[in-house]
Amino acid sequence: MRIGVVNDLPMAVELLRRVIASAPAHQLAWTATNGREAVEACRRDLPDLVLMDLTMPEMGGVEATRRIMAETPCPILLVTASIDANVPGVYEAMGYGALDAVDIPSVVPFEGMASNASLLLSKIATIGKLVGDSGTRRRAMPHALPASGAVRKLIAIGASAGGPAAVAAVLGGLPGDIPAALVLVQHVDEKFVPGLADWLGQHTALPVRPAQDGDRPEVGVVLVAATSNHLVFKSATELGYTSEPRDYPYRPSVDVFFESAARRWGGELFGVLLTGMGRDGARGLKTLRDAHHLTIAQDQATSAVYGMPKAAAAIGAAVDILPLNSIANRLIEACATTY
The missing domain is CATH 3.40.50.180 (Methylesterase CheB, C-terminal domain)
Structure with a gap:
């Protein structure tokens, strides 16, 4: 997948670049330091997936998600420092079309490697399957059983x-x-x-x-x-x-x-x-x-x-x-x- 990264912190961008590079199936499409740049980048070069931070200068991730999904729809995964600290923003961005959310991987001291990159890569892989899914075969369904109790x-x-x-x-x-x-x-x-x-x-x-x-x-x-x-x-x-x-x-x-x-x-x-x-x-x-x-x-x-x-x-x-x-x-x- 070609992946766009939106984050205003150079260390976070570099960390996400390394995570993307660790999987041969993925490549970095572009980076943006705020939501406004991300909206413009999607207009120029629509990626397969956007990794979107929530808190950024000029335009945050919620508004950027809204504009991207309205103008150039593509899969968006929220990747931010703390999902728990941004719950309202997470649900608002999901309301505009973001698919999921995950904390940005942490860094192992003195090694510069992401300690929990597997979770991010797993979510990226799942989104890849969602986008590429062509449906599965239909199975025969038995007859319904009678309902019981007061709920009808x-x-x-x-x-x-x-x-x-x-x-x-x-x-x-x-x-x-x-x-x-x-x-x-x-x-x-x-x-x-x-x-x-x-x-x-x-x-x-x-x-x-x-x-x-x-x-x-x-x-x-x-x-x-x-x-x-x-x-x-x-x-x-x-x-x-x-x-x-x-x-x-x-x-x-x-x-x-x-x-x-x-x-x-x-x-x-x-x-x-x-x-x-x-x-x-x-x-x-x-x-x-x-x-x-x-x-x-x-x-x-x-x-x-x-x-x-x-x-x-x-x-x-x-x-x-x-x-x-x-x-x-x-x-x-x-x-x-x-x-």
Whole structure:
């Protein structure tokens, strides 16, 4: 991959250059010392990936991410001194389309080598797979099992790049007494899930919390996939995690969850696929539609990254293709209707 580096500290730029050079598959495309230079560099020479710092002079990483994704979209990985110290900026940048975030590797004293470069390289490799993913084969789905208990309606949401802001908009439009359980699969590092749940909770009347193994969907509660394994239904009413399939670049995978819901959930199900890079969720949404469930994909005009919903639209997976500000009302309408 050709990689652009955006950081105002020469030592950080040199460190990232060495990390990139350590992997034969990658090369440095250019460097920029602030967000304004990065926006201009992307106009001149669009790389395969941008490593974006958050705090810089003239223009920071959040605004640079917004402009790049609006003008010359490309994958952006946030790489900054401390993710924990910049949580609001991380989620804001992800809302504009950044894919993930990681602390910049530290340096081993007297050696000048990055002590945890493997984590950064792993995230770069994962993004490479996301960008190059061409879809995987579809598996046959068993018939759904009957649902039990009081929960009869389930809203299943999948999102990736740009997802936090889009999910917040959808959840913020739903009333606290929505008569459905909600499950979210958002492509995000598991270390950020508790913070994401707290952040989303500030934008909605619904309680939001990470999904634990053995949890059961609850009416009016949003459960968020919380590990790098795939969230699935282990029975008609119980959620859990599985490492299979291991070869998916998307972890957790929207496809895996949607297909699991189609297989296990026996009540009404509403599938929603929001902004994101790649194709994850498109096949799963088609599985839900084929099982006669309502399926919704975000439209191009309101998507920060029109990848996943575009893939869903291309295969006829969405019953409705809607702008972001219409999705909550459509779900409210659907939940009020008995099919």
